[in-house]
Amino acid sequence: MGVFTRVNGVLSPGSCLASGEYRIKQPLGQGGFGITYQGIDTRLNRAVAVKEFFPEGCWREGSTVVSAGRWNSDTYSNAKQKFLLEGQTLGQFNHPGIVQVFYYFEENNTAYMVMEYLRGKTLAELLKERQGKLPEAKALKHIAQVGEALEILHQAQFLHRDIKPENIMLADDGRVVLIDFGAARDFTADCTTRYTTMLTPGYAPLEQYGRALKYGAFTDIYALGSTLYHLLTGEAPVSAIERAAGVELKTVQEIMPQISTHVSKAIAKAMVMDVTKRTQSVREFLDQLHLDNPILTSKVKSASLSNSRLDAWSVFGQTQSQARPRSKSSPKKNQWF
Numbered sequence: 328m329g330v331f332t333r334v335n336g337v338l339s340p341g342s343c344l345a346s347g348e349y350r351i352k353q354p355l356g357q358g359g360f361g362i363t364y365q366g367i368d369t370r371l372n373r374a375v376a377v378k379e380f381f382p383e384g385c386w387r388e389g390s391t392v393v394s395a396g397r398w399n400s401d402t403y404s405n406a407k408q409k410f411l412l413e414g415q416t417l418g419q420f421n422h423p424g425i426v427q428v429f430y431y432f433e434e435n436n437t438a439y440m441v442m443e444y445l446r447g448k449t450l451a452e453l454l455k456e457r458q459g460k461l462p463e464a465k466a467l468k469h470i471a472q473v474g475e476a477l478e479i480l481h482q483a484q485f486l487h488r489d490i491k492p493e494n495i496m497l498a499d500d501g502r503v504v505l506i507d508f509g510a511a512r513d514f515t516a517d518c519t520t521r522y523t524t525m526l527t528p529g530y531a532p533l534e535q536y537g538r539a540l541k542y543g544a545f546t547d548i549y550a551l552g553s554t555l556y557h558l559l560t561g562e563a564p565v566s567a568i569e570r571a572a573g574v575e576l577k578t579v580q581e582i583m584p585q586i587s588t589h590v591s592k593a594i595a596k597a598m599v600m601d602v603t604k605r606t607q608s609v610r611e612f613l614d615q616l617h618l619d620n621p622i623l624t625s626k627v628k629s630a631s632l633s634n635s636r637l638d639a640w641s642v643f644g645q646t647q648s649q650a651r652p653r654s655k656s657s658p659k660k661n662q663w664f
């Protein structure tokens with residue numbers, strides 16, 4: 328369970344949602360965009376995680392969330408819709424490495440996402456237990472699983488946007504699971520907000536600091552490379568903005584000479600500042616890490632093929648007659664959700 332430090336207008340334990348279908352137990356964490364609670368599905372009597380849309384600066388009157396601070400009713404409502412869309416999109420996936428979303432709904436002038444409750448710890452918590460870093464083989468094993476899940480997301484034209492050790496959970500059943508997807512993060516009231524609450528320096532590439540810059544699979548790849556950098560060295564890399572100002576990013580091998588050369592090089596390539604020169608696909612990154620074993624590849628393919636509901640286009644309500652891609656190569660270029 329996460330260490331919860333910031334308390335600002337959280338729902339009190341015992342609060343009911345969706346006509347009593349879910350009961351809130353306690354908060355697990357509060358980020359720039361929402362509050363995550365442990366809860367219970369009262370009908371099935373099983374633990375769930377409930378994420379509430381609650382952007383920083385807003386407050387609560389009774390149980391109702393009120394848009395405030397830099398959020399006006401339009402920006403608040405747009406970001407809330409994006410949050411709901413994210414719930415709908417995530418609900419389409421059925422992969423062990425992607426947190427399962429059961430339900431999403433609006434209430435209290437805000438939105439909620441009900442997810443499976445993962446018993447386990449985040450990779451950030453694991454790092455704390457292991458004196459800050461992991462041995463190469465263990466770190467690569469976790470990254471292979473994250474990469475597998477990320478490849479499925481990318482095939483559906485969906486980006487995570489906030490990959491870092493805090494957003495990867497190691498479940499007690501051995502699954503390595505991506506949580507905390509951040510599509511709503513694109514809706515920021517201003518640039519300063521984006522810098523202070525939506526980005527995690529060290530993991531976010533330079534394109535995420537801009538407003539009109541293009542995102543792509545390479546955006547998540549930078550963050551995945553940074554995450555592996557952190558797992559191996561015990562330090563988050565210097566931020567992209569510092570690098571842009573001339574601060575040098577040490578290679579993994581410069582900090583930890585015992586790490587394999589190909590791993591250090593793969594990370595450096597995933598973290599190239601210029602997006603055109605950066606590693607372009609998760610598969611390429613896993614290949615460079617020598618993680619491209621046939622078992623992994625076939626598992627990824629069968630997961631994606633068997634999941635006929637995995638179709639990011641369907642969530643936008645497009646009819647069959649509208650321009651909907653028939654093959655994987657035809658989605659509109661650079662259109663990411």
Ligand SMILES: Nc1ncnc2c1ncn2[C@@H]1O[C@H](COP(=O)(O)OP(=O)(O)O)[C@@H](O)[C@H]1O
Nearest residue numbers: 328329355356357358363376443444445506507
């Ligand atoms: N599905 C889940 N199961 C169990 N714990 C979770 C789950 N989702 C999130 N958490 C815990 O709550 C913390 C905060 O959730 P997260 O979705 O990362 O939101 P944020 O970082 O915006 O606060 C996570 O670091 C993790 O400890």
Ligand SMILES: [Mg+2]
Nearest residue numbers: 358493494507
């Ligand atoms: Mg998080």
